[in-house]
Amino acid sequence: MSERTTSSSWALGIVQALEMGGVDCQAIFPELGLDYAxxxxxxxxxxxxxMTRLWQRAVQLSGNPAIGLNMAxxxxxxxxxxxxxxxxxxxxxxxxLTRLVRYQRIIAExxxxxxxxxADGYELILAIHGDRLPPARxxxxxxxxxxxxxxxxxxGKPIRPQRVLLQGEPPADPEPFRQVFQAPLQFNAAHYALLFERTDMEMPLPTANESLAQLHDRFAGDYLARFSESRVTHQARQVLCRLLPQGEPKRETVAQALLLSQRTLQRRLQEEGTSYQQLLDxxxxxxxxxxxxxxxxTLLEVSYLLGFADPSxxxxxxxxxxxxxxxEYRAAL
Structure with a gap:
């Protein structure tokens, strides 16, 4: 499977948050096969x-399951x-935040x-995917x-969300969450999200600068293009998402959509650590x-959206x- 990656700039923020919580990241990086430099x-x-293993180890060493909140x-x-x-x-x-969504993959895939x-504001929704390991909450x-x-x-304003949605069971001690978010918390939610007031989202920013915004858009766009071009896996995944509702896409169809021969597609996927069948799955x-x-x-609709001709x-x-x-999965949600 092609490995998803996290930028060093986001990883550095995580490390600072963990070190603030008393975790010696310099000592555990080599143990996790990571390069601190x-x-x-x-x-x-x-x-x-x-990064998932880093979170798990940090919780283990600090005994603090809410250590992620140090990121604030x-x-x-x-x-x-x-x-x-x-x-x-x-x-x-x-x-x-619209820009953040557009360029998110630069920060972490x-x-x-x-x-x-x-109806009465805006919702920023977050989904975290693991590779082989389920992601750390x-x-x-x-x-x-x-x-x-x-x-x-x-x-420069103490923005308070209308509500904060968090997946998973409520923690034994919700106080750190109340302190950081200063908003009503809903655990066991269907997804992670921050619900914002409309007025907070639409007030002018003191740092606004139209010409700088265009410049940064160009930098971010170039980086994303360079980054995506080097990853056939991501392009193939996008094509699959588009084609699946019409039935299981053939490798040949996906290769054509990417203007590649079937053999080149297979080779490039192999270089990125996956195969067509694995990526489809x-x-x-x-x-x-x-x-x-x-x-x-309905379950039947989900089955067809995923390109299965036979629900069984x-x-x-x-x-x-x-x-x-x-x-059973839906009931557990």
Whole structure:
């Protein structure tokens, strides 16, 4: 499987948050096969699963399951790579968070963000994906805590969300969460999200600068293009997501869409540590998680959206992925 990666700038923020919590990252990096010096290289990237192991080890060593919330204390635009500066020069937080969604993969590929208007405000939704390891909840909690702290830092205002949605059981001690978010908390939620007031999202930012915003857009766009071109896996995954609702896409069709021969596609995927079959399976598994979280979709509809002509094949695949039926999975949600 092609490894998702995290930018060194985001990894450095995580390390600062962990060190603030008394974890000696310099000592545990070698033990996890990570290069501590690479944190200072702006072009270095760290494997997603290695970051998951870092979170797990940090919780173990510190005895603090809420250690991810320390990210709220290490706010600096550079943690978001070039994207942080693009956010700063945006006219409003709404425009800034729209940019954050657009360039998210530069910061970390294991996260998917979406930002959408609600009846009375805006919702920033976060999904974290693991590679071979399920993602650490601390990673998602850190991302939300950081995003909110960054909004407060940018505006100079004590922004309080309408609500904070967190997946997973409520912690034994919710106090650190109350202190960081200063908003109503909802645990066991269907997804991670910050719900913002409309007025907070639409007030002008003191750091707004239209010409700088365009410059940073160009930098971020170039970086993303360079980064994506080097990863056929991501391009193939996008094509698969588009084609799956029409039935299981053939390798030949995906290769044609990418203007590659079948052989070149297979070779490039192999170089990135995956195969066509593996990528198809991974993409279906990820989409299945997303679709089942949407209560308005029936299991039959989910099966067809994932390109299974026969629902029984979907049920078999699902049991292989998650060790339970789609119905049991949805009930657990």
């Amino acid at each position: 690479a944190l200072q290289d702006p072009d270095a990237r760290f494997a997603q699963d290695a 204390k290490v706010v600096r635009p550079a943690s978001f790579h070039v994207v942080g500066y693009a956010l700063m020069s945006s006219r409003t937080l709404r425009e800034g 294991g996260a998917d963000l979406s930002f959408r208007p609600t 601390q990673s998602a909690e850190a991302s939300l805590a950081y995003a909110l702290a960054f909004c407060r830092w940018l505006t 991974d993409t279906r598994r990820e989409l299945a998680e997303q679709y089942l979280a949407q209560p308005n979709l 094949n979907f049920f078999r695949a699902f049991r292989r992925w998650f060790g339970m039926t789609p119905g």
